[in-house]
Structure formats: C-alpha cells, structure tokens
Amino acid sequence: MVKNKWYVHPVIAVGVIINVFVMALAILWKGDQAQMWRLLVEDGIVEWMQFLCFAATSGLLAFLAVEQWQRTPKVNLQLLAFVGLSALVALAALEEVSWFQRILHIASPEYFLTHNRQSETNLHNLALGKGSLHKTILLKLIAIVGLTHNIILPLLARKRPGVQRFVESFGLYLPPLSASVIYIALVAVSHLVVDHPRKGELGEMFGAVHYMTTVFGAYFMGVGYGKPPVFEQPADARRVSTLFVMLMAFLLMTGWLLSAGAGAPQYLASHPITAPNTD
Template identity: 85%
Template sequence: MVKNKWYVHPVVAVGVLVNVFVMLLAILWKGDQTAIWRLLVEDGIVEWMQFLCFTVTAGMLGFLAVEQWQRTPKINLQLLAFAGLTALVALAALEEISWFQRILHIASPEYFLSHNRQSETNLHNLAVGGASLHKAVLLKVIAIVGLTHNIILPLLARKRPAVRAFVERFGLYLPPLSVSVIYVALVAVSHLVIDHPRKGELGEMFGAVHYMTTVFAAYYIGVGYGKPPVFEQPADSRRVSTLFAMVVVFLLFTAWLMSAGAGAPQYMASHPIAAGASAD
C-alpha cells in the first residue's frame, strides 16, 4: 500500500527541516562574506553535506541491489535500476570532492591541468566550449529530470495511478509531491535571494538531502511506493525511521566539522574572497 503522508515519517520531515535550516542560514549569512564563503566554498559545509548524503544514498541503493539479488537471483529491471543508480550516485559523491584530491594533496595529471576549468581531477568541470561540462550539459539534464521526476510525474500519478505503476516497473519510485514542491521552492529561493557565485551549491545540497531521505522513505518504509518495502512491519519501520532521522541531523554536524578540518580554511586562504572563485 502506498503511504502518501510523508510528514508523519520523521526521516522525510527531518530532511525538509535540514534543507530549510541551511536555506535560512544562507539568508542570515549572505551579508557576511566570511560566513557565506565558509558555507559555500570548496570543501565547505554545503559541499561536504552533498558528499555525505550521496555516499549514504549510494550505500542504501547498493544494499537494495544485494537484497534484490538474494530475493530473486536473476537480472531484471529492478536489479539493473538499483545497480545503475548505485554507480551513478557513488560517482556523484566522488566527483563532488574531486576524488579526495584536495584532501590528499594529489597533483592533477597533465590532461586535467589543461582541460579542467578548475585544474582538478574530476569530470564535471571539464571544459566544454567557454563553460564546464557541469554548466553546459549536466545542469540542464538535472533540471529536466528533476522537474519531471519530482513534479510532472507525481502530478500525473495523482489522477492516473498507472503512471506510478509504470515508473515502479522500472525499479524507480516517485517522491511525495508535497515534499518535492518544497524542494523545488527552496532551489528557486536560493537562486533568487542569495547573491553569490557559488549559490548553485545550495540547490545541489537540497537535492542530495531530498533524494537521500525520499529513497529511504520509499524503498525502506514504503512512503509513496507501491511495492513491498524493506521494513514492512509498522513497529520496525517506526524504529528505523527514528534512527535514520537522527543520522540525517548527524550528517549535517559532520559536514560542519569536516569543513573546519578538511579543507575549507586552507582553500579560503589560497583563494582570497575579494578575488572570487569558480561557481562550478
């Protein structure tokens, strides 16, 4: 049975609150250049939160792939979806922090020094014309896919349940429309209200938190999902939801600590605020 009341499930509700908190933080700090750069700089709070959320999401999807194989040891659409999404999200996590390059102080190979707009060892900042691959292609694809998955398809599914069944046939899920509207609204507000060259990082973090919590809610608890979730018993789903909600908050604290000790101060020291920095 599809459970649509996302707000009664602490994981999704806490995910929304974390995103709202960071948005309010950005608004409060937008007049303080040191503070807002600490929030949005490379290896800053928002970027580490993205990495942590992507990593947890990849782990959850990988677990689902293993569970799917153990339940039905054959290759089907569900298994391919879980395996493919695991690889995709893990790639996003590693790309977000340039494969630990800055943390481990590893020099970029010659190819990336010549073709990467930030001279880093990652793919999303490769030069495409006068912009990066991230700006020229990926952002457009993400916007189209994100709006389709979060707004268009959930709207259609409200009147046509067959739409949800069709999506789930491919091993995917539809997030609750109400929480998706909040997510999209926060992205829009971050672009309208925050005047900063790296304000796009806020939208990326909102997406990372949104998908981490809705993936858990759908596949593990059954929120907005028509197939049997991992935890089918109400008592088990309630306990694990409470624990995971605590993890979501802990991730934000961890990102804050990692930004202080794993790169943000050093990056800011070598990239003066007055000179600006890349928004990629």
C-alpha cells in the same frame, strides 16, 4: 504502501527540515561574505553535506541491490536500476570532492591542468566551449530530470495511478509531491535571494538531501511506494526511522566539522575570498 502525508513520516520530514535550515543560514549570512564562503566554498559545509548524502544514498541503493538479489536471484529491471543508480550516485559523490584530491594533496595530471576549468581531477568541470561540462550540459539535464521526476510525474500519477505503476515497473519510485514542491521551491529561492557566485551549491545540496530521504522513505519504509518495502513490520519501520533521523542529524554535524577542519580553511588560505569561481 504508506499513504500518510510526507510530514507525518519523520524520514521525509527530516530532509525538509535540514534543507530549510541550510536555506535559513544562507539568508541569515548573506550579508557576511566570510560566513557565506564558509558555507559554500569548496570543501565547505554544503559541499561536504552533498558528498555525505550522495555516499550514503549510494550505499542504500547497493544494499537494495543485494536485498533484491537475495529475494529474487535473477537479473531484472529492479536489480539493474539499483545497481546502476548506486554507481551513478557514487560517481556524483566522488566528483563533489574531486576524488579526495584536495584532502590528500594530490597534484592534478597534466591533462586536467590543461582541460579542467578548476585544474582539478574531476569530470564535471572539464572545459566545454566557453563553459564547463557541468554548466553546459549536466545542469540542464539535472533540471529536466528533476522537474519531471519531482513535479510532472507525481502530478500525473494523482489522476492516473497507472503512471506510478509504470515508473515502478522500471525499479524506480516517485517522491511525495508535497516534499518535492518544497525542494524545488528552495532551489528557486536560493537562486533568487542569495547573491553569491557559488549559490548553485545550495540547490545541489537540497537535491542530495531530498533524494537520500525519499529513496529511504520509498524503498525501505514504503512511503508512497506500491511495492513491498524492506521493512514491512510497523515496529521495525518505526525503530529504523528513528535511527535514520539520527543519522541525518549526524551527517549535518559531520559536514560542519569537516568544513572546519582540513577542508574549507585550506581552500580559503590559497584562494582569495572574492574568488569568482562558480563551478
């Protein structure tokens, strides 16, 4: 287990740096509505970064499931956790881009035109009372799980090491507390400082980046993780960490390029810049 501070390990530090960079952009551009919509609009920079990180994290978890099976070819909690989380994160990735509906110009079926608050083919924007499934249930659930996993359990584990062992017995991990505090703080700042109907997208992106880096850090590098990681040899871990940092920078650049291509411009062309859509 790597016990160094999170900022000593580049895998965790790069996630914090990317999130702080995007938060700085939001603050810098908050007086420019055109730039803010470019940042936060459907298929904009932030949403594409969410998709790319969720998709990559799902792939990492699927790799871990295969690796776990090769090491121990039997069904256990660790394997079920990797498979289940990989499927869940893949669903989140596809939901973020409405299953590529807008990119492929696929019309929504009648059911979604009637019951989806954005008339899109996705589940999280299905109407639920006066709100949507996303706002009424999912956001509250994500907040509870996020605070418990990132703040409450790591704090308990500092005084009671058995808490970490208990969490890891289910195939899960605890992210570094320092990195988690920064993640939660950025989410809070984005809600307090940014005045935009889609400011919630920032917090979702912060979470996608945070979990991609901490999943890789824990399971692959052994950062704060009590079980043997994928890369146990220091030389291998160093090389892979460097590649991972390069990958994260590439994902940010790719999200930016995608937003400038077929994504954000098409959405803005058909939606006024003052659109009150907040889902």
